[in-house]
Amino acid sequence: MPDRQPLILSALAHDIHAAAVCWGLRKHGLSPRWIDSWADPAMPPLSMCCDAESGLRATGGAADAGVGSVWFRRPRNPESFPRALEADLPFLRNEWARFANNVHALASGLTDALWVNRPSAAIDAENKMVQLCAARRAGLRFPATLMSSDPAEIRRFAGAHRRVVYKPFQTHSWQDAASGKMFSTYARIVDAEMLRDDASLRQCPGIYQAVVHKRYDVRVTIIGECSFAVRLDSPPQGDFIDWRIASLASTMQARPAELPAGYDGRLQRLMRELGIVFGCVDLAVDASGEAHFLEVNQAGQFLFLEQAVPSMPMLRAMCALLAQGRTDYSPEAMTAVGFADYLASDEHRQWWERVGGGIKGKDGSVPGVSVE
Template sequence: MADRHPLILSGLAHDIHAAAVIWGLQQQGLSPLWIRSWADSTMPPMSMYCDPQSGVRARYASIGAGIGSVWFRRPRNPETFPHAHEADLPFLRNEWGRFINNIHALDAELTDALWVNRPAAAANAENKLVQLHAARRAGLPFPATLMSSDPVEIRRFVGTHRRVVYKPFQTHTWQDASSGKMFSTYARIVDADMLHDDASLRQCPGIYQQVVDKHHDVRVTIIGDHLFPIRLDTPLQGDFVDWRIGSLADTMRARPTELPSGFPDMLHRLMRELGIVFGCVDLAIDGDGHPHFLEVNQAGQFLFLEQAAPAMPILRAMCALLAQGRSDYSIDALSDVSYADYLASDEHGAWWESVRDGIKGTDGAIPGVSVE
């Protein structure tokens, strides 16, 4: 691995997770690469070959033995091309998109690098129904769930389960044109006003899930073979049941916790079912202490958890996974790196200076990088 480079694919210059991991890997004497897309000018050109004798293979220009691991973080397809004519841009974007699709379709054939996560598996794992199907096969308990835009089915589901949570398929934030206020979609208990208008229900499909009368939440960051469960305690937020509201309001408290016997094995089975090696699992813990699986975010955030519970070496684990290029990595094989040390480093200060002017808003939030 000494001459093989960890590669991080993230389209956001203000992605603090990518910046922290780059710093952590550099502390180990490695030379990681951070690119926004495969067309990034800092990425050595990649070529793909296929012939009857050798099959499919890839080659990187001027990159030694190549790539040892790929963190498929939050990449984007290229949009701009220096010196290109405006009329050529649609063609260039389409050609790059199709070239990248070929890379992602045969990721395991092109390189023996560890993908975190493989592109096809990552895309599949973004689907909530796929997650629940995998959770069922893994033996994980989870609440009854309906995905629908049918008013009749939605009302029937709510009538059967009484207390039901509505969730969007993906969190969205927008600004009200008249008031200027910002609104975001979070999980909240369904009330009667949400169900009376057939047109509204038909216009926007949603996820409806039986309420778990939870005592607290647990967020489990899964990095290869290692699990990092952290308990999240938040005050009640009216009809909202999403711990992220407490996080944004700075009322959430976090601390390391233990998972019930047998649950780690079920979570590892879930990851194998989904074909991914990294993910952030959300569990609702009921009053009897029983966990209920809610979802897994295969590109989830984790630095806020280490900041809240510094005893959890989550950044060090991610660096070890990428440095060693294997899911059964050894955390102890790396020198100690922590998020706190990164925040105190000159590298963090320089990174922040380079991105701060491009960040809109004055609330300290970084666009494109949500807390979850």
Template sequence: MTAFRTPLILSSLAHDIHASAARWALRASGLDALWAGSLAEPELGPMSLHCDPDLGLRSSGALDHERIGATWYRRPRNPEHFPRAHRSDEPFLRGEWGRFLKNLYALTDTGADRLWINRPTCAAMAENKLVQLRAAHRCGLRFPATLASHDPDEIRRFVARHGRVVYKPFMTHTWQDAESGRMFSTYARIVEAAMLDDDQSLLHCPGIYQVYVEKRCDLRVTAIGDRYFAARLHSSQDDGVVDWRARQAVGGLRAEPGDLSAADQAKLAALMRELGLVFGCIDLAIDADGEAHFLEVNQAGQFLFVEDLLPSLPLLRAMSAMLAEGRPDYSLATIAPVSYAAYCASDEHRAWWAQASETLQNRNPAAAGISLE
């Protein structure tokens, strides 16, 4: 294999199957990847930021350009525990680490020769749903009329004007009812009249209200660098479920190869450039006429479940190739013909699961909203 710099995967979740699978895929091609919870991990070594009045800004240490290549900014977390510190000092240490890393992440655009998946500043901005819609508008993408509000009058007027409207949280949340023990999740759902009765309830919590698209199917597009992989998602039951994730959680989802027109792909590529992203999981609703309506892009989205449903899509191989080469115009030939199915049958997966299951032993993976990823 061509000599590449070491890829770095930043994820604080021991049960992150994407991080584990990518590391396995890279190893299968003779390239060891580092997996760390944050840039503060001791095995990465110390870091420094230098700003010289003549030479400008540079960094040294953990992100040494000669050693570390592409960096997958997946799900990192700032350090929270300091075994050698007095408890009274921990808030100060957490604050200082947070500010130090915030400076470092804000300056990642200075390392033009390193691919970030995705650059931290762009990742943070793209987490905002309305920023995505503004970018979609600029790129000519069709999307449903949307209101983000906690004003009861505005919400009622929006619903009255558009008829069938979906409520969506800014971020999916799962919790357990203290009395019944049942699990609940805030998936998207059709707004019913009773949901708009209580002013205080609406005032208490902002939400996203979006015109419902009468859809033929959902199209999940996984953008990995310059490649766009499309899959049509269907509920296994014709029960009118609005949010396919509710079916995914209980094994009621199926997939088939999807079609993405050249015009729509060009608009999605423009959206990714506008947002500064090189990776993202894009959700589109396809209406009865076959027109695509942009819903959102998750810059740290999950994609292995798509390859699990549709093994013909080489998503794990594509991500691993981009990590190895450190460029969005990668070649699939860079990586051995690995697959998610082969990873799941591997010794590394069994070892990972033995360790990861300890962190999940108090959870019910089958409960709606709880993902092993």
């Protein structure tokens, strides 16, 4: 068994990706640690020290000598403190947030472990305009995009591009108190009537993008130096053009996809430009076969794709990346690690018994919310 073990940061108890990866790693004799924040008692507390003679030194946490890779998946700062007074909670939460900011800014200097992804790069890569600038440097084609809360500018952009899609900066889901129905903010085409109210447009900035007349979508999951491209076909959905709606209705079809020649190299350059080693890239392919970059989710979901297309061994690849702690990993070293095997395992059954309440499916999905 390797001396250095993977560390997984995810605050979601129903994170099936973290659960499946832990299962796969344990099958190969590793002892991954899954923590929800830097305050998690499962890890020795992280300390950082800096002086003029020695510079930065760190112990514990991600700097623990036994940590070989860190999957910075979906962590949160701690919010509850067992012996704290109610009046003290805002102070404690703010202090932990500021401590975490220092950890994330200095992550590469704390340890030589592989970060998936390095926190500061991961945080930057969440910004859509940062992604588009990186995509331009990488030679990727993408639709004209406006971010604004200026009604005049939004209407000018819509007039110039005729068909425009609105996207939120982050998908938001909520439940109607009266009906119990779930609602989510997915990408949809907007018309002039929707853009008439100045006050509404000023109140909430949005992303407006020229519509790509696509034939289908492609989701490319990049895990280190390996890429897995899946074609997503979904039926027309009126003004909504988001494949996630079709995934909710179980009308989306998935199959392996081939990227245009040289495209994989451009996606790898995109990853280098953003400083990340894992990401889920969304592409729209038009009638001529041209692929248009839409976005990359640096903490995206990918196991639903392996479930739909079992020939795409993404769980094995992620386990190999974390186990070996390098981007040029060898997937062949992780034998018998597949998502279908995990779903059939006793470990999955036990995990489901712990977290399954209120969750729709054993894939960790929440009712009315896309698996992405």
